[in-house]
Amino acid sequence: MRSVDDPDPKPFETLAVEIAREAAVLALAVRERVVGDRSVADMATKSSATDVVTAGDRECEALVRERLAERRPDDAVLGEEGGTAPEPTPGQVRWVVDPIDGTVNYTHGLPWFSVSVGVELDGRPLAGAVVEPVSGRVWSAAAGLGARLDGQPLRASALDRPELAVVGTGLAYDPARRGRQAALLARIASSIGDVRRQGCASLDLCSVAAGWIDGFYEHGLQPWDWSAGALIAEEAGAVVRRPGTVPDDGLGREATFAAGPALAAPLADLLRSAGVADV
Structure with a gap:
């Protein structure tokens, strides 16, 4: 899927991992501070009473946006909480951020949630990182260069039935x-x-x-x-x-x-x- 005109995706993977790891540490800290006591958790409704926005979502996305502004100030950012403004122009890199994927798991104390940071150019994926705050596992990929879990290559199932x-x-x-x-x-x-x-x-x-x-x-x-x-x-x-x-x-x-x-x-x-x- 990578065009010959696309930039080298490896540095984008490296930066996505770095930022997602930092946001993952923050996500756990916020959960301990805010979500651990669900009676005082900072929750507002999204599309329904089940879909909650937590302090963790907002603080983690703010951190990701801050780091990207420092390192890649000319890039666009699409985030679950902050949206995107303006839309990316042709040839402009866009970062696609889910500060906490698995919000309901997060608010209920379950371990299956992540910080997800994707990178794309003109709708084509360049790189991505998914970090699990609880286990510390780091999933990542760069277009045309394979996918890794904690640095080890990944391969999808060969099952056909x-x-x-x-x-x-x-x-x-x-x-x-x-x-x-x-x-x-x-x-x-x-x-x-x-x-x-x-x-x-x-x-x-x-x-x-x-x-x-x-x-x-x-x-x-x-x-x-x-x-x-x-x-x-x-x-x-x-x-x-x-x-x-x-x-x-x-x-x-x-x-x-x-x-x-x-x-x-x-x-x-x-x-x-x-x-x-x-x-």
Whole structure:
């Protein structure tokens, strides 16, 4: 996916890792200070009562923006909390930031959340980093240069049989969509090996990269949810489908999909036959 005219992606991966690591330390510190006592947690509603904005989201994104302003002042930034202004111009690098992916896990004391920092140029991924604050694991990739977990190369699953596959998915905050997603899962459950729902899309995509799960699908994700993780999965050899692609593949325009190369076609066929585009 990298153009010959794109800049060297490796320095962007290095900087994404550096900034995401610093934000991860802050995320844990804020959780101890604010979210540890949920009776006084600083929570405001987002799209529904389930989707909360925490002090951790805001402080971590502010830190990432500050560091990028120091190191890459001419770049654009798209963040879950702060948005982007103005839109990137042609040839301008854009950083896509999820300060805390897995917010509900974060506020409930669960370990499955991350800081995700992606880098793109004219819509093409250059680099990305996903850091897990609790475990300290660092997932990263640079376009054309592979994907790594704590510096070790990653490779997606070689499994080719959906009936044996462990498939990750997510459920939307919106109750109506969540109900449709649950119904879809019920239709495919007997045709796959097992299902996992971590509540953190970036880590689901990284799990595909590592071969820990064989495939992943979800509708309704935002760019900051998948920017870094999708590149990590792709650079590990997975077949990746990002939202916004043409709808004639039968998965729907809002679908995020990733699977090992041998599983991708049969898993996509299974999802289409179950009506995945309708969720």
